[in-house]
Amino acid sequence: MKGDELYALLRRRGVLWPTAEIYGGAQGLYDYGPLGAKLKRRIEEAWTAWFVGLSHDYYLIEPAEILPEAVVRASGHLENFTDPEVTCENCHQAFRADTILEKVRPEGVDGLTPEQIADIVHEHRVRCPNCSSTALSVPKPFNLMFGLDFGVTGRERVYLRPETAQSSYLSFPRMWDVGRKALPLGVAVVGKAYRNEIAPRQVLFRMRAFTQTELQIFFDPSHFPLPFGRVRDESLPVVRAARRLAGSEEVEHVRAEELVSAGALPDFYVFHLVHSYHFFRDVLKLPADRLRLLEKSDQERAFYNRIQFDIEANLESLGGFKELGAVHYRGDYDLGRHGQGSGRDLSVTQTGGRSVLPHVLELTGGPDRYLWAVADLLLAQDGDRTVWRLPPYLAPVTAGVFPLIPKAHRAYALRLADELAAAGIDVQYDDAGTIGKRYARMDEAGTPFCVTVDGETVSDGPNRDTVTVRDRDSKTQERVPVASLSAHLGASTRSPRPARA
RNA sequence: GCGGGCAUAGUGUAGUCUGGUUAUCACAUAGGCUUGCCAAGCCUAUAACUCGGGUUCAAAUCCCGGUGCCCGCACCA
Numbered sequence A: 001m002k003g004d005e006l007y008a009l010l011r012r013r014g015v016l017w018p019t020a021e022i023y024g025g026a027q028g029l030y031d032y033g034p035l036g037a038k039l040k041r042r043i044e045e046a047w048t049a050w051f052v053g054l055s056h057d058y059y060l061i062e063p064a065e066i067l068p069e070a071v072v073r074a075s076g077h078l079e080n081f082t083d084p085e086v087t088c089e090n091c092h093q094a095f096r097a098d099t100i101l102e103k104v105r106p107e108g109v110d111g112l113t114p115e116q117i118a119d120i121v122h123e124h125r126v127r128c129p130n131c132s133s134t135a136l137s138v139p140k141p142f143n144l145m146f147g148l149d150f151g152v153t154g155r156e157r158v159y160l161r162p163e164t165a166q167s168s169y170l171s172f173p174r175m176w177d178v179g180r181k182a183l184p185l186g187v188a189v190v191g192k193a194y195r196n197e198i199a200p201r202q203v204l205f206r207m208r209a210f211t212q213t214e215l216q217i218f219f220d221p222s223h224f225p226l227p228f229g230r231v232r233d234e235s236l237p238v239v240r241a242a243r244r245l246a247g248s249e250e251v252e253h254v255r256a257e258e259l260v261s262a263g264a265l266p267d268f269y270v271f272h273l274v275h276s277y278h279f280f281r282d283v284l285k286l287p288a289d290r291l292r293l294l295e296k297s298d299q300e301r302a303f304y305n306r307i308q309f310d311i312e313a314n315l316e317s318l319g320g321f322k323e324l325g326a327v328h329y330r331g332d333y334d335l336g337r338h339g340q341g342s343g344r345d346l347s348v349t350q351t352g353g354r355s356v357l358p359h360v361l362e363l364t365g366g367p368d369r370y371l372w373a374v375a376d377l378l379l380a381q382d383g384d385r386t387v388w389r390l391p392p393y394l395a396p397v398t399a400g401v402f403p404l405i406p407k408a409h410r411a412y413a414l415r416l417a418d419e420l421a422a423a424g425i426d427v428q429y430d431d432a433g434t435i436g437k438r439y440a441r442m443d444e445a446g447t448p449f450c451v452t453v454d455g456e457t458v459s460d461g462p463n464r465d466t467v468t469v470r471d472r473d474s475k476t477q478e479r480v481p482v483a484s485l486s487a488h489l490g491a492s493t494r495s496p497r498p499a500r501a
Numbered sequence B: 001g002c003g004g005g006c007a008u009a010g011u012g013u014a015g016u017c018u019g020g021u022u023a024u025c026a027c028a029u030a031g032g033c034u035u036g037c038c039a040a041g042c043c044u045a046u047a048a049c050u051c052g053g054g055u056u057c058a059a060a061u062c063c064c065g066g067u068g069c070c071c072g073c074a075c076c077a
Helices: A003-012 A034-052 A069-075 A114-123 A165-170 A172-178 A241-245 A256-261 A267-283 A333-342 A367-378 A406-422 A435-445 A482-490
Strands: A016-018 A030-032 A058-061 A066-068 A082-087 A094-096 A140-143 A147-150 A156-160 A185-194 A209-219 A235-239 A252-255 A291-295 A307-315 A320-331 A359-365 A379-382 A385-388 A399-403 A427-429 A449-453 A466-471 A477-481
Touching: A003 A016, A003 A367, A030 A034, A034 A058, A034 A185, A034 A209, A034 A267, A034 A367, A058 A172, A066 A069, A066 A165, A069 A156, A069 A165, A069 A333, A165 A172, A165 A185, A165 A209, A165 A333, A165 A359, A172 A185, A209 A367, A235 A256, A235 A267, A241 A291, A252 A256, A256 A267, A267 A291, A267 A307, A267 A320, A267 A359, A307 A367, A320 A333, A320 A367, A333 A359, A359 A367, A367 A379, A385 A435, A399 A406, A399 A435, A406 A427, A406 A449, A406 A482, A435 A449, A449 A482, A466 A482, A477 A482
Parallel strands: A058 A185, A235 A291, A399 A427, A399 A449
Antiparallel strands: A016 A030, A066 A156, A082 A094, A082 A140, A147 A156, A185 A209, A209 A359, A235 A252, A291 A307, A307 A320, A320 A359, A379 A385, A449 A466, A466 A477
16 A cells, blocks of 8 residues: 555544644654554554563563753763754854855755864855854754753753663663673663654654664673574575675575574574564564565664664555664663763673673664554455454454344344453444444454354354354354353464563 | 645545636445345435635635645755
């Protein structure tokens, strides 16, 4: 489906819509409706079950979304997360450097250092557009973080976090104690991050307020024990950086073991790369032939990332491969920076007396993007019907409950819907229109099962107190006793966990 | 942020060039009749010119600005 077509469908069905729509919307902000809120929550729960389930040393925490200035200074966000901006010392108005230099330098200022921009301003005697003063400052970066006034005086500077990762790094000393002083130690966060993006676009792919699912694993680089044998033979659809530099974006299917032995990647990295890939393939059920693991070259990745593969999905709605998540080997950059920033040595002493500043392996991604991918890849036309083939554990509604003939079967069906809801099944009762229409509505919402109360259900015959259960994907029906219905429907609502035994 | 394009009921649209009666049609939604296991039919109802300003006797239509969306570039530590 094309992007605007898909977005229109999602809006119509109440999956999501723009924030403050009646005021014309707000760029980069979206609200999730009933189907979207539930679907997103289920995606987040499936993510947590999968990744925290990788090891008994991995934990979920929920840190605050606001960070003191010292934190973002240490992390580098204050200086790097920016666009150059010039201020007038005379009237104190601020202007973007590229705007103010439009006439003398139409090609823009990208790639120039603040000093070089200042030289151009000086050389051309550029004046302030507001007061004509030449007292223009050396360009200061325009910050892509949302700053807030904090405390009673409002003078304390704080920021909405631009990524959840920092929160996890800050938690490390505390988690070191809580986790019984052992490495590796995994800290997972599912939470909001905020970026004042210049050009929010593509709906859920570039938002100003979005959710991240991140697992930060702290480990001793000389000793990271894990059951690599379990993933040894798994094949991964990779595009290596070297091949890309040689001009080919073609996917190679490479066994995990080969990536370690011939590909020079550490086994702990490949182990987590395999599980990240499997999350998209086996948990979100995205088609394998639409996924690839794209290695970032030295030039592309951030300087502190030693290894980076992006996990990308080929999305028709967005015209190609888009990043859903990534696995970053960040070395000891983060704890080193926060060690300096806080003045507290974050290295730890393990049993046996070995002292180490832990390295970080980061598994990151965004559930907003997962949701869009799940819509793009699993929501499709099948003849004249639209079917959202969500796995049952992600579906916002597990079962629709219908009376075949409302007049005759409404009371029974309503009672059944209440009973199922009380048993913890997400059901939706519907008696509007024809039975075919109700099935179609449920297909479009991704509901895997439809329960229909018919004449036989309420008769005295052999099928008394049985209902038909119709399967979304096969459209086949089976007759199930009402007594075993909640067990029947509930069986498929648990999301997959990684193999541990 | 730059350049280009676009904006009419819940969705998709006609009408805009060339200003002029009650803004077209389909689907969707709600109610009724009928039917009763895969979006059937008939009747009825709900529902829109993105916002602000200007030109004009008269603006969905022309002009200016805001906002939002799409595409390209840039950005995405």
